[in-house]
Amino acid sequence: MSLAGREQAVSAAGASSMLETAQLETLFLDMWRIRRFEERAAELFKSGVIKGTAHSCVGQEAIAVGACAALDDEDFVVSHHRGHGHCIAKGADTGKMMAELFGRVTGYGHGLGGSMHIAALDRGVLGANGIVGAGLGIGTGAALSARIRGTRQVCVAFFGDGAANEGIFHESLNLAALWKLPVIFLCENNGYGLSLSVERASAVPRIAVRAAAYGIPGETIDGNDALAVKASVEAAVARARAGDGPSLIEAMTYRSGDHSMRTNLPRYRPEAEEDAWRRRDPIGNMAAVLGHRQFGQARLDAIRERAETEIEQAIAAAEVAAEPSSDVLFPAVIAPLAPASVEPGPGDRQIGYVEAIREAMHQEMERDESVVLLGEDVGGIGGLFQCSTGLQQTFGTERVRDTPISENVIANAAVGAALTGLRPIVEVQFFDFITHMMDAIVNQAAKLRFMLGGEARIPLVIRGPQGGGIRLGAQHSQSLETWFAHIPGLVVLAPSNPYDAKGLLAAAIRDDNPVVFIEHKLLYQQSKGAVPVTPYALPIGKAAIRRSGGDVTIVATMAMVDASLSAARELARDGIDAEIIDPRTLRPLDGETILASVRKTNRCVVVHEGWTTYGFGAEISALVMEKAFDWLDAPVARVGMAEVPMPYHSGLERELIPNASRIAQAARDVCYRN
Numbered sequence: 001m002s003l004a005g006r007e008q009a010v011s012a013a014g015a016s017s018m019l020e021t022a023q024l025e026t027l028f029l030d031m032w033r034i035r036r037f038e039e040r041a042a043e044l045f046k047s048g049v050i051k052g053t054a055h056s057c058v059g060q061e062a063i064a065v066g067a068c069a070a071l072d073d074e075d076f077v078v079s080h081h082r083g084h085g086h087c088i089a090k091g092a093d094t095g096k097m098m099a100e101l102f103g104r105v106t107g108y109g110h111g112l113g114g115s116m117h118i119a120a121l122d123r124g125v126l127g128a129n130g131i132v133g134a135g136l137g138i139g140t141g142a143a144l145s146a147r148i149r150g151t152r153q154v155c156v157a158f159f160g161d162g163a164a165n166e167g168i169f170h171e172s173l174n175l176a177a178l179w180k181l182p183v184i185f186l187c188e189n190n191g192y193g194l195s196l197s198v199e200r201a202s203a204v205p206r207i208a209v210r211a212a213a214y215g216i217p218g219e220t221i222d223g224n225d226a227l228a229v230k231a232s233v234e235a236a237v238a239r240a241r242a243g244d245g246p247s248l249i250e251a252m253t254y255r256s257g258d259h260s261m262r263t264n265l266p267r268y269r270p271e272a273e274e275d276a277w278r279r280r281d282p283i284g285n286m287a288a289v290l291g292h293r294q295f296g297q298a299r300l301d302a303i304r305e306r307a308e309t310e311i312e313q314a315i316a317a318a319e320v321a322a323e324p325s326s327d328v329l330f331p332a333v334i335a336p337l338a339p340a341s342v343e344p345g346p347g348d349r350q351i352g353y354v355e356a357i358r359e360a361m362h363q364e365m366e367r368d369e370s371v372v373l374l375g376e377d378v379g380g381i382g383g384l385f386q387c388s389t390g391l392q393q394t395f396g397t398e399r400v401r402d403t404p405i406s407e408n409v410i411a412n413a414a415v416g417a418a419l420t421g422l423r424p425i426v427e428v429q430f431f432d433f434i435t436h437m438m439d440a441i442v443n444q445a446a447k448l449r450f451m452l453g454g455e456a457r458i459p460l461v462i463r464g465p466q467g468g469g470i471r472l473g474a475q476h477s478q479s480l481e482t483w484f485a486h487i488p489g490l491v492v493l494a495p496s497n498p499y500d501a502k503g504l505l506a507a508a509i510r511d512d513n514p515v516v517f518i519e520h521k522l523l524y525q526q527s528k529g530a531v532p533v534t535p536y537a538l539p540i541g542k543a544a545i546r547r548s549g550g551d552v553t554i555v556a557t558m559a560m561v562d563a564s565l566s567a568a569r570e571l572a573r574d575g576i577d578a579e580i581i582d583p584r585t586l587r588p589l590d591g592e593t594i595l596a597s598v599r600k601t602n603r604c605v606v607v608h609e610g611w612t613t614y615g616f617g618a619e620i621s622a623l624v625m626e627k628a629f630d631w632l633d634a635p636v637a638r639v640g641m642a643e644v645p646m647p648y649h650s651g652l653e654r655e656l657i658p659n660a661s662r663i664a665q666a667a668r669d670v671c672y673r674n
């Protein structure tokens with residue numbers, strides 16, 4: 001859109017007369033604090049002190065200060081890659097921010113996060129974010145958390161015009177509107193997503209009109225007028241606090257500089273456009289307002305100098321602060337694991353795997369009201385596999401929520417909710433659909449604690465069924481555990497029987513880390529076992545020895561544990577005594593139990609349903625080779641699925657999934673008994 005068009009789109013503010021002079025002065029000061037922070041950061045970047053990259057919000061300061069002035073201390077903001085201004089406006093400590101840009105241990109993330117990942121949880125700042133659009137979902141989750149916890153908190157989710165074309169935009173607005181969540185979606189429309197103009201990126205370039213699609217108010221305002229922003233956000237906040245749901249605000253603005261401090265791109269913006277926007281500088285706008293209140297130049301200069309002094313002090317402190325040592329790394333990856341309870345005996349009550357999962361969720365929801373369940377069809381019908389039957393009737397529709405088919409926002413919202421006081425459980429209807437949740441799990445849940453130097457907790461469980469065996473074909477039958485076992489920051493649990501399913505799920509819910517909890521469809525149907533009624537949490541990171549034996553170690557996961565036990569019976573008839581290890585936790589792995597067994601048997605077979613190459617078995621095989629090579633009498637064998645997607649045809653499916661006879665065969669091979 002032309003500049004003239006943009007100017008027509010911005011609404012007049014006319015709100016300054018209502019404000020006390022002191023409030024205007026604060027807005028002016030905060031804009032200068034942001035500007036000086038950004039200008040000095042850019043200089044320090046050029047001189048090589050600040051590394052990597054950073055994205056300056058010079059030119060956009062009015063949006064940050066106007067929006068945050070409409071919020072209370074306990075309200076939340078979720079930011080994006082251009083996030084320094086939001087942090088400062090919401091009250092973050094510029095000293096800790098600058099220290100983070102310097103990579104110092106005194107920074108918000110102790111030097112592990114950097115500019116793109118600054119958060120100030122104590123000020124309700126849930127984080128800048130390096131993933132375009134992610135904050136929309138996280139902000140929706142913070143609002144969900146406020147709603148369920150019954151507070152009056154609201155959340156402002158800042159995002160750019162470029163982010164409005166991510167799928168998460170649609171999913172977030174729909175979910176927030178549907179559930180009437182207290183969130184304000186605030187688009188900073190600076191006309192470009194990196195080099196691409198809004199007009200070339202969006203079929204309908206006016207972002208605010210999209211609000212109509214979700215039945216919520218949408219407004220386009222002058223984002224360079226802090227008072228217009230404040231007035232608009234105040235109205236949206238009032239609406240959100242009244243329980244009337246979200247609003248979409250599109251604040252028209254322009255970034256003065258290039259996309260990031262690192263980029264040195266060919267010109268993509270017309271010079272005349274840049275000049276025109278420079279004349280509409282937000283700080284200049286506010287100086288004019290203050291001028292009408294008889295602020296002379298000396299008083300305006302004094303405010304700027306105050307900001308300068310603060311930022312110079314922040315730089316001076318960062319310069320002398322210590323660098324982090326590698327000691328900070330590992331504690332920042334995952335929080336201490338949930339303590340296990342004293343393990344009860346199994347008792348004589350026999351229940352199925354599904355019932356065990358349901359009972360764990362029921363008991364944990366009973367003992368902790370911050371536990372909530374989100375997922376497709378989990379409420380009214382109790383889930384496609386009935387894992388949550390009755391939970392909505394017992395705990396209500398607030399805590400057990402049927403979600404739209406919007407995996408991306410469900411998972412991102414769960415991250416936001418976990419950051420702000422809930423313990424969400426997310427059911428993935430089939431694990432194959434977790435592809436739609438990958439950003440939330442891998443980039444957000446697994447990274448936020450680390451990027452905050454170990455200061456954040458993300459108590460979140462993502463659970464659902466994987467695996468084949470019931471003729472659902474290639475997109476509903478995969479075994480995907482290694483994707484998650486590969487990611488530091490996640491806990492990955494894979495129970496093979498009802499007793500473990502209940503105790504490990506309780507532990508997962510109590511744990512302060514994001515847990516990927518993998519169930520198996522065949523176990524839903526076939527696995528029954530003794531499970532005590534009393535609640536209990538099993539230890540995370542501890543393997544179980546399912547059968548003791550001296551001739552060969554078989555490491556098997558999930559449905560392959562029962563298949564391996566059958567194989568062991570077959571092997572026993574041939575005089576081969578197999579030891580079966582069920583890791584139960586895939587990350588963090590109990591390598592010691594596996595290694596101790598191999599050092600005893602001198603032989604190892606690894607069995608899992610997923611594809612063999614690059615699979616979980618490859619990791620176990622490498623571990624045994626690295627740590628127990630001298631004990632091995634044969635190469636480690638892997639039993640898994642051939643390199644094809646799961647076929648629909650029942651005979652072919654049966655043929656591909658490892659079974660007892662293939663496992664027994666592999667064991668005989670490593671024992672040289674064929």
Ligand SMILES: Cc1ncc(C[n+]2csc(CCOP(=O)(O)OP(=O)(O)O)c2C)c(N)n1
Nearest residue numbers: 082130131132160161162163190192193194
């Ligand atoms: C998912 C994702 N895609 C692409 C990028 C690379 N990237 C970072 S910022 C950016 C432009 C975003 O534009 P906009 O949302 O309008 O924000 P602005 O930079 O204009 O403030 C791009 C493409 C990214 N970080 N994340």
Ligand SMILES: [Mg+2]
Nearest residue numbers: 160161192193
């Ligand atoms: Mg933009």
